[in-house]
Amino acid sequence: MNSYPEEEAVTLDVQARAQVLVEALPYIKRFHNRIVVVKVGGNAIEQRKEETLLDIVLLRYVGMLPVLVHGGGPEISAMSDRLGLTSEFRNGLRVTDAQTMEVVKMVLTGKVNPDLVARLNRLGGQAVGMSGEDGPSIIASELDPALGFVGKVTQVNPEPITALIDRGYVPIIASIGLGYDGNSYNINADTVAAEIAVALRAAKLILMTDVTGILDGEGQVRSEIKRASAERMLTRGEVTGGMIPKLQACLRSLEAVPLAHIIDGRLPHSLLLELFTEGGIGTMVTP
Numbered sequence: 122m123n124s125y126p127e128e129e130a131v132t133l134d135v136q137a138r139a140q141v142l143v144e145a146l147p148y149i150k151r152f153h154n155r156i157v158v159v160k161v162g163g164n165a166i167e168q169r170k171e172e173t174l175l176d177i178v179l180l181r182y183v184g185m186l187p188v189l190v191h192g193g194g195p196e197i198s199a200m201s202d203r204l205g206l207t208s209e210f211r212n213g214l215r216v217t218d219a220q221t222m223e224v225v226k227m228v229l230t231g232k233v234n235p236d237l238v239a240r241l242n243r244l245g246g247q248a249v250g251m252s253g254e255d256g257p258s259i260i261a262s263e264l265d266p267a268l269g270f271v272g273k274v275t276q277v278n279p280e281p282i283t284a285l286i287d288r289g290y291v292p293i294i295a296s297i298g299l300g301y302d303g304n305s306y307n308i309n310a311d312t313v314a315a316e317i318a319v320a321l322r323a324a325k326l327i328l329m330t331d332v333t334g335i336l337d338g339e340g341q342v343r344s345e346i347k348r349a350s351a352e353r354m355l356t357r358g359e360v361t362g363g364m365i366p367k368l369q370a371c372l373r374s375l376e377a378v379p380l381a382h383i384i385d386g387r388l389p390h391s392l393l394l395e396l397f398t399e400g401g402i403g404t405m406v407t408p
Contacts, residue, residue, distance in 0.1 A: 145397035152396070153184040155324035156286070158378075160314035160370075161386060162192040162330060168387050170240065173329065176392040177291060178246035186286050189241075189248075189293045190317060192310030193233040200224050213363040214264075214271055217307045222270040225307045229295040237293050249285050252295040254305060256281035259313065261298025261306040272298045272306025274313065277320035315370035319377040326374040327395060328367050329386030334404035335360070335368070345405045348375055371406040381406040 157180065161173060180187045197215070198208045201224055209216040217225060230252050238250040253259025258281045261272030285292045294317065296310035311328055318326040334342040335354075346354075351368055354360050360368055371381035384395050384403030395401045 141397075144399065148397050149183050149185075152324050154186065156186045156188060156318075156321045157325045157327065157396070158188045158190060158314050158318040158321065158323045159392065160190045160192075160310055160326075160328045162194065162310050162328075168331075169389065169391070170237075171244070172390055173386065173392060174237065174241045174246070175244050176390055177241060178244050179393070180396070181246055181291055187291055188282065188286070188317060188321065188323070189237070189291060190296060190310055190314040191229075191233060191237060191293065192296050193229050196228045196233055197221075197225055200228050210362075211268065213365050214268055214309055215307065216267075217269045217271050219270065222305060222307060226297060226305060229297060234293060234295045241291060241293070246291055247289055248291040248293050250293045250295070251281065251285075253298040253308070253313065257299040258282055258294070259298035259308070259316070261300050261308055263300070263306070270304060270306050272300065272308045274298060274308060274316040277316050279317075279320045282317065282321065309366045309370075311366045311370035312373075315374040315381075318374045318381075323374075323378050325396075326371065326378050326381040327392065328370065328381070328383045329391065330363075330367065330383060331385070331387055332364070332383075333385045334383050334402075335364070343404050344401070345407060348372060348406070348408055351406055368406070375406065375408050379408075 177187050177189060201208050201221060204224065206221055234250040238248045241248040256278055258278050259274055260276040262275050264271045264273040282292050296308045296313040298306045298308050300306055314328065315326060335346055337343050351372055355368060367383055371383065374381045382395055382403055382405050384391050388402065391402055395403060
């Protein structure tokens with residue numbers, strides 16, 4: 122029987138797909154029934170929202186336990202602009218007065234979180250949305266008086282989160298904390314993800330962002346960086362802006378989490394590429 126080029130192409134394509142599944146098997150086994158905390162933020166989730174959420178659904182169906190933490194910087198800035206509020210940032214953190222805090226709560230818990238929950242459920246998953254105020258699962262305190270209602274995590278109560286995981290749900294958590302003073306606090310989502318990963322003893326922390334990773338002196342992505350090198354980069358000011366809290370979050374997570382990753386969420390199915398391929402993408406921060 123003659124073989125046509127179209128048939129050969131289909132055969133090769135099927136073989137390639139089978140090879141991908143075989144390559145993924147060791148990682149599926151390694152992380153089966155293990156918690157993986159994934160932080161999605163801003164431009165990255167907007168560009169690849171459906172693909173990222175579909176990846177999360179797949180992780181749950183192959184036996185992993187994903188926990189999704191999100192911010193919403195661009196949406197908060199857009200709403201602030203509409204309301205005539207000026208957005209100001211210091212070292213990658215949004216200065217948050219009382220009015221801005223109301224906008225943060227409105228956007229994160231009223232728009233971004235419900236949208237992510239609805240989309241993930243529509244894709245075949247089972248998700249429940251929450252913020253750190255629910256439970257409360259995240260206790261916060263003032264980070265710096267100059268930043269207003271920007272918080273630091275002082276305690277994570279994992280029970281509300283693990284209760285959802287045990288019932289088969291994917292928790293989707295907005296990065297807001299509750300203070301003992303009764304105030305709500307806007308917390309950097311990278312920081313929240315790291316603290317949750319530590320509290321849950323996660324197998325991995327993955328920060329999805331809109332950059333390719335940590336760059337070396339020649340502008341190339343560093344595929345791996347050790348804790349000591351990362352600390353030196355922060356001390357010397359070699360990372361700036363929004364990358365500062367990301368790298369700090371990775372270092373914090375290493376106190377209880379084996380590996381942390383900063384990956385480019387703008388790439389199609391970047392989460393699967395990081396978890397299920399030998400080379401991975403982005404930068405892996407190791408102890």
